[in-house]
Amino acid sequence: MARDQSAQSDANLRRRIKRWREAFVDDVTGIQKTLDDMLWHYAAFRTALRIVALANKRRDSTQPLNEMLFGLMAEGYWSSLFFGIRRLLDGSSGIKGERGVYSLRSVLRDVQACREKITRRVYVEWVCGEQYDVENLRQLHEQELQLAAREQRAVWVDRRIPNSEYAHRYFDFLSGVPKTGRSAGDLIDIKFFSKIESRLSALDAIADFVGSHLAHAGNNESRHGKALDNFDIRHARHALRRIKRVADFVGVLFANEGGAGLATFIGDQFEGLDRPLVTKADIKELEDQWHEIDRDIGNWSVPIARLLRKLAR
Numbered sequence: 058m059a060r061d062q063s064a065q066s067d068a069n070l071r072r073r074i075k076r077w078r079e080a081f082v083d084d085v086t087g088i089q090k091t092l093d094d095m096l097w098h099y100a101a102f103r104t105a106l107r108i109v110a111l112a113n114k115r116r117d118s119t120q121p122l123n124e125m126l127f128g129l130m131a132e133g134y135w136s137s138l139f140f141g142i143r144r145l146l147d148g149s150s151g152i153k154g155e156r157g158v159y160s161l162r163s164v165l166r167d168v169q170a171c172r173e174k175i176t177r178r179v180y181v182e183w184v185c186g187e188q189y190d191v192e193n194l195r196q197l198h199e200q201e202l203q204l205a206a207r208e209q210r211a212v213w214v215d216r217r218i219p220n221s222e223y224a225h226r227y228f229d230f231l232s233g234v235p236k237t238g239r240s241a242g243d244l245i246d247i248k249f250f251s252k253i254e255s256r257l258s259a260l261d262a263i264a265d266f267v268g269s270h271l272a273h274a275g276n277n278e279s280r281h282g283k284a285l286d287n288f289d290i291r292h293a294r295h296a297l298r299r300i301k302r303v304a305d306f307v308g309v310l311f312a313n314e315g316g317a318g319l320a321t322f323i324g325d326q327f328e329g330l331d332r333p334l335v336t337k338a339d340i341k342e343l344e345d346q347w348h349e350i351d352r353d354i355g356n357w358s359v360p361i362a363r364l365l366r367k368l369a370r
Contacts, residue, residue: 070174073167074183076152078312080159087159088145089314092304095141096319099297101326102134106290108330136271138293139285143267145300146257161257161300161307168311169250177228177243184311185224187217189241194218227310256303260296 081088105127112122148162157163168175181189188194198215205211229236233246262285269275269283285292305316335343359367 070171071183073171077164080152080164081308081312081314083159088304091141091144092301093320095138095297098134098137099293100319105130139263139267139271142260142296142300143264146260146264161304164307165250165253172245175245176241178241180228181224187221187224191218191221194221253303260300263296
């Protein structure tokens with residue numbers, strides 16, 4: 058019975074470790090997907106701002122840029138940035154279950170819940186997928202080198218050795234135990250989680266803003282003290298840099314996922330920017346469409362007399 062319970066406990070822990078990686082690599086709502094999108098949108102919006110700056114230099118000789126389109130673009134960018142950060146900070150639910158979420162907090166809280174079971178050996182072998190005994194690997198490799206020398210043939214360096222060393226070094230950091238004091242039963246220092254949380258908490262003002270201004274129609278009381286006054290592209294850069302560094306750090310330590318930079322676009326991301334979107338001849342068609350939209354929206358209003366008749370039926 059005890060053996061069965063131990064096997065079941067090990068299987069549950071392996072599933073939880075697998076979910077940490079899934080939280081990062083899921084291609085729909087995963088942490089890395091969210092972060093990649095945010096980095097791309099940041100670069101695209103910075104490009105749009107530079108377009109505006111370049112156009113303003115030629116304002117005397119060219120037509121001004123269309124405020125409607127650039128206003129729509131700016132509003133869309135800020136909303137996507139704020140929502141993206143809130144998703145990565147989300148601590149409203151755990152990582153599993155029907156209401157589970159993929160966020161940095163859901164991963165970290167699940168790791169912390171497993172802390173007593175994540176020993177150094179478990180971390181190296183199960184989380185990192187490496188061999189625990191580095192010295193044994195070195196001895197085996199040395200024997201292979203000696204044999205290869207006698208047979209006068211080349212031999213590759215055993216990649217398991219540096220991989221295992223890195224896994225141990227990661228856990229040295231997590232546990233606060235130096236290399237000379239390592240043991241298989243070392244645990245993650247509880248203070249590690251509070252240190253990471255303090256870095257995430259520095260961005261909670263953005264999550265609070267989303268909750269009271271964007272995701273929910275907060276009233277005066279709920280919005281009080283939660284505005285992001287004077288938040289501009291410099292603040293966006295600072296927030297993105299902070300959350301990317303935490304995501305890279307947590308990803309490397311618990312999901313074997315290193316941090317990537319800006320995605321490489323297959324093609325030319327600047328294609329078409331040197332040509333006007335519309336010609337003078339197109340303006341009349343755009344005006345006609347605008348008036349058509351205006352008339353359509355006007356018909357959405359229900360006269361009060363008709364509304365009362367409907368309610369009386």
